[in-house]
Amino acid sequence: xxxxxxxxxxxxxxxxCAQALRARGLDVVVIDxxxxxxxxxxxxxxxxxxxxxxxxxxxxLAKASRELWPELAxxxxxxxxxxxxxxxxxxxxxPLEAFAAKQRAAGIDACELTADEALAHEPHLNPEITAxxxxxxxxxxxPVKATRALLRGIRIIDAEVSTTxxxxxxxxxxxxxxxAVVNATGPWARQFGVNVLPRRGVVLVxxxxxxTIRHKVYDADYVGAVASGDADLQTSGVVESTQxxxxxxxxxxxxxxxxxxxESKVLKALARKAIALxxxxxxxxxxxxxxxxxxxxxxxxxxxxEDPRTPGLWHATGHEGAGVGLxxxxxxxxxxxxxxxxxxxDPHPFRxxxxxxxx
Amino acid sequence: xxxxxxxxxxxxxxAxxxxxxAGAEVTMVDSEPEAGxxxxxxxxxxxxxxxxxxxxxxxxxxxxxxLHLRGPRQLHxxxxxxxxxxxxxxxxxxxxxxxxxxxxxxAQALAKQGVTLADRVIVAGTGPFLLPVATALQNLxxxxxxxxxANSPLAWARETKAxxxxxxxxxxxxxxxxxxxxxxxxxxxxxxxxxxxxxxxLDRHWRPVSHRTEHADLVCIGYGFLPRTxxxxxxxxxxxxxxxxxxxxxxxxxVYAAGEVTGIGGADLxxxxxxxxxxxxxxxxPPLIAVEAVRRGRLFAQALARAHAVQPGWQTWLNPDTxxxxxxxxxxxxxxxxxxxxxxxxxxxxxxxxxxxxxCARNAADLTGIPFDGQRRVIAVPIPLGELADLPExxx
Numbered sequence: 001x002x003x004x005x006x007x008x009x010x011x012x013x014x015x016x017c018a019q020a021l022r023a024r025g026l027d028v029v030v031i032d033x034x035x036x037x038x039x040x041x042x043x044x045x046x047x048x049x050x051x052x053x054x055x056x057x058x059x060x061l062a063k064a065s066r067e068l069w070p071e072l073a074x075x076x077x078x079x080x081x082x083x084x085x086x087x088x089x090x091x092x093x094x095p096l097e098a099f100a101a102k103q104r105a106a107g108i109d110a111c112e113l114t115a116d117e118a119l120a121h122e123p124h125l126n127p128e129i130t131a132x133x134x135x136x137x138x139x140x141x142x143p144v145k146a147t148r149a150l151l152r153g154i155r156i157i158d159a160e161v162s163t164t165x166x167x168x169x170x171x172x173x174x175x176x177x178x179x180a181v182v183n184a185t186g187p188w189a190r191q192f193g194v195n196v197l198p199r200r201g202v203v204l205v206x207x208x209x210x211x212t213i214r215h216k217v218y219d220a221d222y223v224g225a226v227a228s229g230d231a232d233l234q235t236s237g238v239v240e241s242t243q244x245x246x247x248x249x250x251x252x253x254x255x256x257x258x259x260x261x262x263e264s265k266v267l268k269a270l271a272r273k274a275i276a277l278x279x280x281x282x283x284x285x286x287x288x289x290x291x292x293x294x295x296x297x298x299x300x301x302x303x304x305x306e307d308p309r310t311p312g313l314w315h316a317t318g319h320e321g322a323g324v325g326l327x328x329x330x331x332x333x334x335x336x337x338x339x340x341x342x343x344x345x346d347p348h349p350f351r352x353x354x355x356x357x358x359x
Numbered sequence: 360x361x362x363x364x365x366x367x368x369x370x371x372x373x374a375x376x377x378x379x380x381a382g383a384e385v386t387m388v389d390s391e392p393e394a395g396x397x398x399x400x401x402x403x404x405x406x407x408x409x410x411x412x413x414x415x416x417x418x419x420x421x422x423x424x425x426l427h428l429r430g431p432r433q434l435h436x437x438x439x440x441x442x443x444x445x446x447x448x449x450x451x452x453x454x455x456x457x458x459x460x461x462x463x464x465x466a467q468a469l470a471k472q473g474v475t476l477a478d479r480v481i482v483a484g485t486g487p488f489l490l491p492v493a494t495a496l497q498n499l500x501x502x503x504x505x506x507x508x509a510n511s512p513l514a515w516a517r518e519t520k521a522x523x524x525x526x527x528x529x530x531x532x533x534x535x536x537x538x539x540x541x542x543x544x545x546x547x548x549x550x551x552x553x554x555x556x557x558x559x560x561l562d563r564h565w566r567p568v569s570h571r572t573e574h575a576d577l578v579c580i581g582y583g584f585l586p587r588t589x590x591x592x593x594x595x596x597x598x599x600x601x602x603x604x605x606x607x608x609x610x611x612x613x614v615y616a617a618g619e620v621t622g623i624g625g626a627d628l629x630x631x632x633x634x635x636x637x638x639x640x641x642x643x644x645p646p647l648i649a650v651e652a653v654r655r656g657r658l659f660a661q662a663l664a665r666a667h668a669v670q671p672g673w674q675t676w677l678n679p680d681t682x683x684x685x686x687x688x689x690x691x692x693x694x695x696x697x698x699x700x701x702x703x704x705x706x707x708x709x710x711x712x713x714x715x716x717x718x719c720a721r722n723a724a725d726l727t728g729i730p731f732d733g734q735r736r737v738i739a740v741p742i743p744l745g746e747l748a749d750l751p752e753x754x755x
Contacts, residue, residue: 035698042701144705158698207713207741244687244708249744262737264422264750271747282745287715289737 003029005338006169007182008161008192011041012143012324013316014184015150016331019072021182022154024339029178030151031171033160037147040186040323043292045203045240045248046143047216048325051083051135052223054099055106057349058301058322061329063107064345066137068328076146077243083138084113084122084215085222086129088276093131096220100133109136124212124280131220138216140240143324150327164192166312180338182314187258187293189317193310194303194352195359196318198293200254202266204274204286208245216240217277222251226321229298231255233266237273239281247284249274251321255296262289294320302326303357304333304350314338315352360384362640363426363436365418365590368396369626370618370633371442372405377637378440379409386434388413388426396444397464398626400471419739421590424613431746438613438640441591441601442633445584445619447484450673451691451722454551455580456682463492463581470495477577481556482538483507483548484581486623486667487528492579493538504575506538507546507558509565509582509673514666521662524655528625548578549676565672582669585721586620589739599721599731606645607636615640623663628656674726683726684719686712694723700732713741 007018010032018028032038048069053059070078087096100110111134118132119125159171168177183189187198222236231254238250252266267289275282297303297318307313316334319326329344336343352358360383364375367389375387387394387405392414394405405412413428420427426434447462449455459477463484469476470492480501482493485508493506515522522529532539549567550557554574559567586600595602595610600622607615617636618629631652635645677683679692687708697703700710700720709723710716715736716723724731 035702037705038699038701042705142705144702148702148706204744204747206744244711246711262420264420264425264427264747265752267747268750268752271744271750275744275748282748283743285741285743286738286747287713287741291737 001029002177003027004179005182006031006176006178007184008164008169009184009186010036010147010151010156011039011184011186012037012147012150012327013186013319013330014182015147016327017182017184017316017334018154019150020331020335021338024335029155029157029176031157031159031161031169033158035158036151036156037144040292040294041143041147043201043203043290044143044321044324045250046141046146046324048139048141049083049216049322050103050108050137051085051110051133052226053322054223055102057346058326059103059106059108060345061302061326061333062322064329064332065326066139068332069139069141072150072328073141073146075149077142078139079141079243080139081240082215083135084118084217085133085135085220086118086125086217086277087131087220088126088129090130092220096131096133099223110134111136122214122217124278125217126277126279140216141324146324164313166307166310180312180314182316182334184316186295186317186323189295189315190359192313192315193307193359194315194317195298195357196303197255197296197298198258199296199320200252200256200259200291201250201294201321202252202262202270202289202291204249204267204270205288205290206247206249206281206284207287209241209247209284210245212280213239213241213247213278219273219277225251225253227300228253229300233269235266235269235273237277239274239277247281258293260291262291295323296320298356299354302330302350303352304330305337305347305352307352318357360438360641361386361436362438362440363388363434364440364442365426366396366442366444366618367391367394367405367412368442368444368618368629369398370444370629370636371396371440372403373630373633374440374442374617374637374640375410376407377634378641379407381638381641381643383409383641385410386413387411388416388418388428388434390415390417397468400468417740418590419742420737421614429740429742429746431750433751436613438615440636440640441609441614441616441620442618442636443587443590443620445586445623446717447581448583448585448669448721449580449718450582450669450676451681451683452549452551452676453678453681456685457551459554459576460551460578460580463489463579466577466579467492467495470499473499475499476501477575478502479504479575480577480579481505481507481548481573481575482579483509485509485669486581486583486663487532488581490532490535490538492581493541494535496579497537503538503541504573505546505558506542507548508542508544509547509561509670510667511544511563515662518662518666521658525659528659548580551578561672563670565670566675583667584619584623585717588620589736592735592737606639607632608639622657622660624656624660627652628660631656671725683723684709684712686714691726694727697727697729700724700729703727703729
């Protein structure tokens with residue numbers, strides 16, 4: 001076996017890279033130690049968001065992805081549900097509206113709503129909210145189904161990769177030589193030379209209450225929590241339902257390595273913030289909680305490109321909590337760069353040669 | 360020394376008494392209104408000096424040295440003893456999700472409360488537990504159509520050591536004489552449509568070799584037991600039962616386990632394990648008589664596991680449209696090819712519903728050939744968000 005490209009990691013990013021490379025006619029194999037979407041990809045909510053990104057390179061990548069997803073996610077419970085970002089204090093109104101205005105200038109559908117209009121969209125929302133912005137492009141999908149759809153027809157090898165020199169990978173099942181290697185191992189990417197750290201997140205799942213919550217609804221302070229680099233626990237109210245009727249409640253961010261323990265203080269903080277958005281949730285039972293690790297790059301930008309130190313080794317990681325949303329454009333951009341085509345978006349901001357990325 | 364015991368069945372009660380007698384301050388938490396567990400439901404009058412019995416109380420998470428209870432309320436402990444028992448494993452067949460099919464354990468619980476369930480009943484599954492269930496239903500006046508044991512009793516012929524060490528267990532069988540006359544082995548219910556029940560003779564792999572129709576209003580099924588291990592999702596296990604050492608210690612520090620959560624061997628084994636766990640948790644030498652009872656009991660438990668193991672032929676009882684997961688209405692045909700339980704769940708929704716896979720996850724794993732991962736649930740019982748919001752700031 002001598003594939004053109006070996007993609008290490010069968011999460012949503014690895015799957016999107018493999019799909020895009022295969023679409024160029026390259027022979028691609030994917031290697032994963034525990035199967036498709038078994039790590040970060042299955043531990044989130046499957047969000048495809050533009051609402052939480054300020055104008056800049058990440059938003060451009062998100063917009064490009066948002067255009068690609070509907071066709072790719074046909075069998076993956078694709079739902080254009082829209083996002084509703086709400087301010088819960090007087091002080092939060094102005095920053096929310098200013099943020100939305102900047103996004104509108106960058107081509108995002110962001111409609112300011114009055115509290116009454118917001119309540120018409122989400123009847124169970126806390127009537128005390130002070131402002132709201134409706135993002136029509138925010139969408140959701142089932143990340144496991146989407147990963148499987150992207151990987152359709154692509155060979156997946158069940159093995160763990162220990163090292164790579166860009167022209168071969170050493171796995172638990174032997175060495176595979178190849179033309180190029182893509183490191184799409186998400187929060188585990190540091191092993192292959194880029195400074196990506198795990199950032200813990202926890203999601204609560206309620207018993208089904210179909211039709212009660214219609215959009216992805218989150219507190220405007222979420223954007224600040226995402227942008228923060230603080231290692232301590234940060235939480236923000238993020239509430240949405242799935243097609244099964246369950247409600248997913250996030251979000252938390254914590255940097256404590258790969259410690260997977262779920263702490264009651266995180267459950268408490270998430271519950272409080274969800275109830276602040278939807279008071280009726282106080283009586284709704286949580287039936288499970290799950291956690292995962294986001295691949296966090298210290299400068300908050302994905303890493304997409306060839307490693308200048310190791311020709312043939314490419315990275316596609318560091319998407320933090322936005323991997324599902326950014327996957328198709330990441331795959332396309334990586335394939336453009338690897339095959340020498342015109343890049344989909346400006347690749348420079350995502351280059352590997354960044355001060356905080358090279359380790 | 361604060362010791363918390365979860366579960367008030369034979370193991371939990373014995374652990375609580377022993378630890379209290381050794382001088383520990385003991386709290387025994389149980390979700391039922393009275394002590395006794397499934398075995399002695401409501402018939403155990405528990406009162407013991409040094410033991411606080413918290414009734415009607417559900418525990419939902421262990422965090423360091425804190426046990427979280429519904430309420431919310433927290434108990435801090437130096438040692439924790441898990442004695443949460445086990446529940447019946449049902450196997451799916453066409454019609455099992457319709458009316459008139461319940462687990463043998465549920466039937467027994469209702470029978471102990473004196474509830475008459477049906478006129479004509481069938482008890483089907485594997486293991487000696489079927490007999491007391493059938494007897495209890497007979498005693499309430501039901502007509503026992505049959506007791507169907509899917510395995511062959513000949514398997515016990517290979518277990519002389521276990522049988523000789525546990526002769527009292529054989530004597531117990533005599534008390535089920537009335538039900539025993541209805542016992543058919545290598546037999547199972549493989550379909551139910553209304554009151555028409557398809558009863559099949561099985562080969563040793565449980566593949567049907569012939570069948571007939573019986574009429575019954577109620578079919579009670581129990582194909583062995585699955586342990587209730589939710590409070591210690593990270594503890595080491597074998598076949599999903601918690602691993603314990605000679606002092607009943609689990610792989611989690613300061614956490615002990617006793618009773619059916621470590622293996623199925625009957626109430627006397629559970630009680631003996633409880634005594635050892637209670638003594639060890641209170642830093643006392645366990646009594647030799649309990650150590651000897653555990654040795655004997657484990658011989659029996661291992662023989663039981665071998666003689667009444669679930670055989671793969673049950674998978675041929677299902678049609679493509681037979682329900683596997685009742686909560687999420689997932690049928691056999693809906694189960695996707697997947698490499699892990701997580702992938703299977705997220706693509707088919709099996710085991711994602713209200714019961715959190717307690718009923719279906721093991722069966723779904725067997726049906727797809729995916730390794731069963733032991734269902735590590737972080738939250739043991741559903742708990743309202745309002746209660747989580749009221750948790751104290753710091754717990755330790």
